[in-house]
Amino acid sequence: MGTGKRGLLAAAVAVVCAVTVLAVPGTAFASPSPTPAPTTAPDLTPPPAADEELEAVREKLDTLYHDAAVATDAYNAAEEQTKKQSAELVELAKKIVEGREKLDGLKNRAGAAARSQYRGGGLPDEAQLLLSDDPGEFLDGAGRVIRGQHAAKGLLGEMTRTQDDLEQYTKDASARWQTLEANRKARAAAQKKIEKQIAAAEKLESELEKEERERLALLQEQAAQRAQTAWLDTGVLDGATSGKGTAQGTRAVRYATTQIGKPYVWGAEGPDSFDCSGLTSRAWAGAGVVIPRTSQEQWRQLKRVAVKDMRPGDLVIYFDDASHVGMYVGNGTIVHAPRPGRTITLAGAGSMPILGVVRPDA
Structure with missing residues (x-):
């Protein structure tokens, strides 16, 4: 890399650093992740001094894509809530419509009762009953009056309850609307x-x-392989279970694994593209x-299950903020959607900092 290129690269790193400082993490799905190790073991020695500037770029890209992943989780969560x-x-809208129709029906019944009383001379049933000289008619009428009184009270009570329900539905709908917004x-x-984080990362890469x-x-690739080797060297998988997955x-x-090669797209959950949690879900x-x-x-x-007990199908969660996830396929390997610009691929399970392992079919 010539002196002029180094100056340009250093300036680009400085600009992206400023973007990263100003960005505030949200909540996400795909963080930076490496591609699988090549068939021949790469050189795992520390990068030479000539690569120091590119190492700085690599680390900055990891940060930018990680922050984009955090924001993607926030986007996905908001999308689910929406x-x-x-x-x-x-x-609620259906309940409001049904409630209004019910209330209209109750009002019609109440109106019919009022019109019936009007046709009877405007006297209430009790007054008309007292004017009767026929004992049989009086007794029969008394029963009707009692039943009518119960019906009227029931009608009024039902109208009141329906009106209260409508008011509550309206309040609930207002609260739901505010949450939706x-x-x-x-x-x-x-x-x-x-979009801001991805644009900054793409700009940085385009200047190379x-x-x-x-x-x-x-x-x-070397950084990922070093991380995977260090993880395996801890003996974390020594004495691990057979790792045979369930039918599910x-x-x-x-x-x-049949999605391998499809592109990573933030917010996507198939069938043509995925983000990391879109793939696993x-x-x-x-x-x-x-x-x-x-x-x-x-x-x-x-x-949650111990790393040594994980089996194919379990989900490996990465980074302290749980901003990335891959699916364990066995033999220390995961399948995942890494980040923008990459495709679904296999990678070492220890190639990123592991937060823990969870089991969907526990």
Whole structure:
């Protein structure tokens, strides 16, 4: 890399650093992740001094794509809440319409009773009953009056309850609408943050020469391999269980691995593209198990298992903020959707910092 290129690269790194400092993490789905190790073991020695600037670029790209992943989880969460609130609003609207129709019917019944009394000379049933000289008619009429009084009270009570229900439905609908609008704003803010982070990363990469981009890809691959080797060297998988998946886990793995080669697109959940949690949630849905949409909710809601006990189909959650997820396929390997610009691929399970493992079919 010449002196002029180094100056340009250093300036680009400085600009992206400023973007990263200004960006505020949200909540996400796909973080930076390496591609699988090549068939021949790469050089795992520390990068030479000549690669220091490219190492800085690599680290900055990791940060930018990680922050985009966090924001993607926020977008996905807001999207799920928006769908939920929209469905609840539809149900409330149906209840309001039904309540109004019921109230109109009750009012019609009350009106009919009032008109009947008017036709009887305007006297209430009790007064008309007292004017009767026929004992039989009096007794028969008394029963009708009592029944009529009960019916009138029941009608008024039902009208009051229906009116109260309508008022509550209206209040609930207003609250749901406010929440829906808040989720829409959160989704829009997350989308803006995602696009900003990805644009900064793409700008940084675009300023590299072809040879520098190739060297950067090799550095990323080497970093991933070093992390995987270090993870395996801890003996974390020594004495691990056989790792045979359940029937559902096997179906989930089969679905995920058949997506290899499809592009990563933030917010996508198939069938042509996926983000990281979109892939895992859709794969398990294909196996008949519904799990949360985002990596953070998958970590929060699903049963956690020890790394040594993980089996194919389990989900490996990455980074302290649970911003990335991959599916374990066995032999220390995951299948995942890495980040924008990459495709679904296999990678070492230890190539990124592991937060923990969860089991959808526990």
